[in-house]
Amino acid sequence: MSSTPRASDAAAVQMPLIEARDLRVAFQMQRGVFQAIRGVSFSLGQEKLAIVGESGSGKSTVGRAIMRLNPPSAIVTAERLAFKDVDLLSASRKELRRLRGRHISMIMQDPKYSLNPVATVGEQIAEAYRTHHKVSNREARERALTMLEAVQIRSPKRVYDLYPHQVSGGMGQRIMIAMMLISDPEVLIADEPTSALDVTVRLQILAILDDMVKERGLGMIFISHDLNLVRSFCDRVIIMYAGRIVETVAAADLDNVQHPYSRGLLNSLPRLDQKRDRLPVIQRDDSWLEAV
Amino acid sequence: MGRFFKRNKIKRAAQSLASVLVTLLLLVTLTFFLGQVMPVDVVSRLVGPDADQATYQATYERLGLDQPIIVQFGIYISRMLQGDFGTALLTGHQVLDDIVRVFPATIELGTLALLIGAGIGVPLGVLAAVQRNRPADHIIRVVTLLGHSVPIFWIGLMGLLLFYSYLGWVGGGGRVEIYYDGLVETRTGLLLVDSLLAGDTEVFWSAVRHIILPATVLGYASMASLCRLTRSFMIDQLSQEYVTAARVKGVSEWNVIWHHAFRNIRVQLLTVIALTYGSMLEGAVLIETIFAWPGFGQYLTNNLLLGDMNAIMVCVLLVGVIFITLNMLADLLYKIFDPRTVQ
Numbered sequence: 001m002s003s004t005p006r007a008s009d010a011a012a013v014q015m016p017l018i019e020a021r022d023l024r025v026a027f028q029m030q031r032g033v034f035q036a037i038r039g040v041s042f043s044l045g046q047e048k049l050a051i052v053g054e055s056g057s058g059k060s061t062v063g064r065a066i067m068r069l070n071p072p073s074a075i076v077t078a079e080r081l082a083f084k085d086v087d088l089l090s091a092s093r094k095e096l097r098r099l100r101g102r103h104i105s106m107i108m109q110d111p112k113y114s115l116n117p118v119a120t121v122g123e124q125i126a127e128a129y130r131t132h133h134k135v136s137n138r139e140a141r142e143r144a145l146t147m148l149e150a151v152q153i154r155s156p157k158r159v160y161d162l163y164p165h166q167v168s169g170g171m172g173q174r175i176m177i178a179m180m181l182i183s184d185p186e187v188l189i190a191d192e193p194t195s196a197l198d199v200t201v202r203l204q205i206l207a208i209l210d211d212m213v214k215e216r217g218l219g220m221i222f223i224s225h226d227l228n229l230v231r232s233f234c235d236r237v238i239i240m241y242a243g244r245i246v247e248t249v250a251a252a253d254l255d256n257v258q259h260p261y262s263r264g265l266l267n268s269l270p271r272l273d274q275k276r277d278r279l280p281v282i283q284r285d286d287s288w289l290e291a292v
Numbered sequence: 293m294g295r296f297f298k299r300n301k302i303k304r305a306a307q308s309l310a311s312v313l314v315t316l317l318l319l320v321t322l323t324f325f326l327g328q329v330m331p332v333d334v335v336s337r338l339v340g341p342d343a344d345q346a347t348y349q350a351t352y353e354r355l356g357l358d359q360p361i362i363v364q365f366g367i368y369i370s371r372m373l374q375g376d377f378g379t380a381l382l383t384g385h386q387v388l389d390d391i392v393r394v395f396p397a398t399i400e401l402g403t404l405a406l407l408i409g410a411g412i413g414v415p416l417g418v419l420a421a422v423q424r425n426r427p428a429d430h431i432i433r434v435v436t437l438l439g440h441s442v443p444i445f446w447i448g449l450m451g452l453l454l455f456y457s458y459l460g461w462v463g464g465g466g467r468v469e470i471y472y473d474g475l476v477e478t479r480t481g482l483l484l485v486d487s488l489l490a491g492d493t494e495v496f497w498s499a500v501r502h503i504i505l506p507a508t509v510l511g512y513a514s515m516a517s518l519c520r521l522t523r524s525f526m527i528d529q530l531s532q533e534y535v536t537a538a539r540v541k542g543v544s545e546w547n548v549i550w551h552h553a554f555r556n557i558r559v560q561l562l563t564v565i566a567l568t569y570g571s572m573l574e575g576a577v578l579i580e581t582i583f584a585w586p587g588f589g590q591y592l593t594n595n596l597l598l599g600d601m602n603a604i605m606v607c608v609l610l611v612g613v614i615f616i617t618l619n620m621l622a623d624l625l626y627k628i629f630d631p632r633t634v635q
Binding site: 067069093097098100101102106115117118120127128131132163165176179180183 | 532533534536537538539540541542543544545552555556629630631632
């Protein structure tokens with residue numbers, strides 16, 4: 001489990017960017033309540049924190065809970081869920097809107113679906129800036145063009161007027177990065193930002209993301225199911241299973257994880273240096289579902 | 293938006309014009325031959341049941357009914373191409389003159405009804421989608437369900453009873469009070485416009501009092517269906533990832549709804565609104581009958597019952613032209629509203 005600083009001994013300078021203590025998310029279903037996140041605690045500083053786990057383990061739900069963007073049927077509770085000293089659970093809609101984009105931002109999985117199909121990409125990037133800054137249309141446009149350049153798009157002026165269906169997946173994700181970072185947030189949640197991309201494009205996007213995060217001193221939560229990627233890209237790794245954190249390790253120690261589920265995840269990776277007939281399947285144990 | 297080559301553009305225009313003409317020709321042909329199997333004896337309607345055999349025979353020949361069908365069709369087409377659509381049996385006028393007289397009344401009623409229906413139905417549908425499964429949504433559901441399921445003539449009659457008979461807030465049947473009839477010069481045929489052009493406010497207000505109830509009743513029915521459709525289009529869009537992305541940026545809920553989600557349903561909405569308008573222009577027979585509205589729907593029905601092919605042919609053609617025009621208009625607007633349709 002990560003070190004969660006107690007309120008009493010946490011120095012003001014060491015205040016984490018995001019702090020979650022006993023975060024729970026439940027969904028109101030037709031019959032009863034489904035517990036998706038069952039008591040998750042972690043904190044994020046200026047680092048790259050990975051959350052990994054299989055589909056349905058709740059990693060994306062955690063990301064959206066921080067943004068307070070779960071669907072209306074979600075019931076979010078926590079002992080504490082905060083951005084710096086702002087309590088995200090008691091924040092008003094207006095406060096949340098001020099935080100979103102400006103302080104906490106999120107890159108979503110597939111640019112094909114997360115860009116508005118009937119607005120030009122430039123318009124959408126400029127909107128992200130104009131939402132938080134009172135500027136003229138021209139200045140917002142200038143900002144957006146600068147951002148497009150920052151994510152290494154060669155002819156920003158041409159791309160500005162394109163519609164999402166006219167750009168490739170890789171370019172779409174760069175546009176997404178430009179859009180989500182234009183207002184200089186302090187925390188970036190990247191929800192499987194490369195899983196919809198070709199392997200060749202993936203590395204370019206990660207390199208751009210890495211540059212931007214370093215340059216701006218961001219705290220990043222990187223949600224992924226790609227262990228090899230996380231090992232080389234992040235500082236710390238949280239492994240989730242069935243709505244709980246089973247283990248937190250430094251990325252460098254990923255090979256030394258203890259929990260049988262984490263070991264199982266690692267073992268089921270294909271390897272280049274070893275010949276394998278069939279990948280092992282994780283043998284699940286009901287005891288994993290209990291508290292760690 | 294799109295950069296077409298000029299030659300391409302002309303070619304496209306010619307193609308669509310040709311397809312319109314073929315459609316209309318098929319429509320005329322189909323209607324003509326369907327008319328042949330109608331079990332109506334037009335001649336006896338004309339000469340009356342007591343006419344002798346000679347009169348009957350003379351009328352029969354005067355109408356050209358003794359010729360083979362294919363010859364009759366040829367004669368009809370060639371006359372039509374010269375702009376002669378024949379005389380209406382019911383009125384004794386040229387059919388085209390009749391249409392020019394009755395159609396504006398329907399345009400006026402239908403347009404106002406559409407403005408009411410879409411103007412209220414679309415925002416209500418958006419509200420219902422945003423407030424999904426909350427009280428506002430349930431209230432809207434009940435209101436629109438009534439519009440769907442209660443017969444329009446009943447609403448019309450009850451409206452007349454309440455607002456005309458008891459309260460006296462609106463005018464009764466017809467387009468204006470009887471003593472104002474024919475007072476203003478006909479320029480557009482739209483009484484509201486004509487009376488304003490003539491500067492006659494008295495006639496104008498009388499016309500308003502007469503059109504408001506039928507237009508509201510007709511609009512209510514279309515409001516119900518437009519509202520239901522808008523709601524489901526919006527619910528579909530509001531669950532899309534780009535809506536979440538807009539919220540991530542901190543965009544206000546108002547802009548998320550109107551600037552992002554609504555912009556994506558304009559094309560679908562346009563299609564159903566165009567179709568709704570088409571069916572209104574085609575003639576709201578029930579409403580026109582209840583409110584004694586001298587419009588296209590009444591004219592078409594009367595002539596159908598009489599079996600007057602001259603009038604029916606023109607009416608069918610007009611309906612065809614209306615739908616083709618609305619379709620082309622909708623197509624044109626797609627290109628403005630949805631960048632994906634431009635190549």
